[in-house]
Amino acid sequence: MMIGVIPAAGEGQRIQPLGCSKELLPVGSRRIDGIERPKAVAEYLVERMIAAGATQICMVISAEKTDIVKYFAERDYAAQIFYAVQQRALGLCDALFRAEPFTPPDAEVLIGLPDTIWFPENAYRAAVDALPRPGSLRSQDGSAAEVNLVLFPVNEPRHFDAVVCDDVGYVQRVEVKRPDAHSHWIWGAVTCTGEGFHALKLLWEARHREDQFLGDLLNAYIAAGNPVRATYSGEIYMDVGTLEGYHAAQDFLRGVTPAPLEKAA
Numbered sequence: 001m002m003i004g005v006i007p008a009a010g011e012g013q014r015i016q017p018l019g020c021s022k023e024l025l026p027v028g029s030r031r032i033d034g035i036e037r038p039k040a041v042a043e044y045l046v047e048r049m050i051a052a053g054a055t056q057i058c059m060v061i062s063a064e065k066t067d068i069v070k071y072f073a074e075r076d077y078a079a080q081i082f083y084a085v086q087q088r089a090l091g092l093c094d095a096l097f098r099a100e101p102f103t104p105p106d107a108e109v110l111i112g113l114p115d116t117i118w119f120p121e122n123a124y125r126a127a128v129d130a131l132p133r134p135g136s137l138r139s140q141d142g143s144a145a146e147v148n149l150v151l152f153p154v155n156e157p158r159h160f161d162a163v164v165c166d167d168v169g170y171v172q173r174v175e176v177k178r179p180d181a182h183s184h185w186i187w188g189a190v191t192c193t194g195e196g197f198h199a200l201k202l203l204w205e206a207r208h209r210e211d212q213f214l215g216d217l218l219n220a221y222i223a224a225g226n227p228v229r230a231t232y233s234g235e236i237y238m239d240v241g242t243l244e245g246y247h248a249a250q251d252f253l254r255g256v257t258p259a260p261l262e263k264a265a
Contacts, residue, residue, distance in 0.1 A: 001055055001107050002052070002055060002056075003054060003058060003102065003110070004045075004046075004110040005112075006046070006049075007111075007113070008059050008061050008114045009065065009086035010089065021064075021068050023115060024040040024067060024071055025041045026039065027039060027040075027246070041116075041240045045113070049079070049124070051124075052110060054079050056079060056081075056082070057077075057079050057081045059072075059084075059114075060095045061086070062085065062086055063087070069083060086098055091211070093204050093209070093211050093217055096111060096214065097201045100198065103194050103197055105194040105198060108128060108191065108194070109191065109192045110189070110190075111191070113189075115239065115240045116188060116238060117240060117249050118188050118238065120234075120235055122233075123189065123231075123233040128191050131193050132144035132145075132193065145170070146195055146199065147191075147192040147196045147221070147226070147228045148229045148230070149171060149228065150187065150188055150189035150190065150233055151163055151187060151234055152235070152236070153186075157181035157185075158178060158179045158180075159177065159239070160177065160186035161215040162175040162186055163175075163183055163186060163230055164182050164183045165230045169230055169231075170227055171230050172222070174187070174215035174219055176215040186237065188237045199221070200218075200221060203221055203224065204217055
């Protein structure tokens, strides 16, 4: 099985105040019965996960975000969408691992951020194909990476988690929002095996749950001798969690040239 994990419990302080959860910000549109309707930003990620093969999607929400449940319950998707609750805002890692009990070891896991829009729509696919399959020779020899980062180019990597790789695509380190980032490639999505997802959670717990950012946990995972690969399949990445990014996404989806912050030269 393939399951998508969407951490949607954040408070969205960078773009508040809003009258709805930031994941429901209208960006672009879709047609329903021939009528053009606004489209929520999180819907783009849901569609990309389903296109990659996800049959279940776990959204991690806070108690205040019942509008997300209502929005997605009113629409039909080719995947079952269900919810886990993060009672307090304790960071991205805490939110992601709320979905871990629902993820069997033989699953394939897709992770994405619901306030982003990226292209191409099938960017997950190559990273999923690179994962070892249970029982395969690649999974048995211990060298196959259970975690694969989907990379996107940006002009301002200091706002994101920049990823530094070696010449054959193995991740050397993740630079979390560093002003002197050494790469203009950032991770915008993640694929991993169920076993890799469980291993990340166990490491997070062994580190006393101190890691709030996934990039910091990935660095510890790599330092412990675990390989992480990167797939350069992304082309455009837009962070809609800021007002500037929201305007850039609106302009891009109207067919206007994307803002320079969001597309690499």
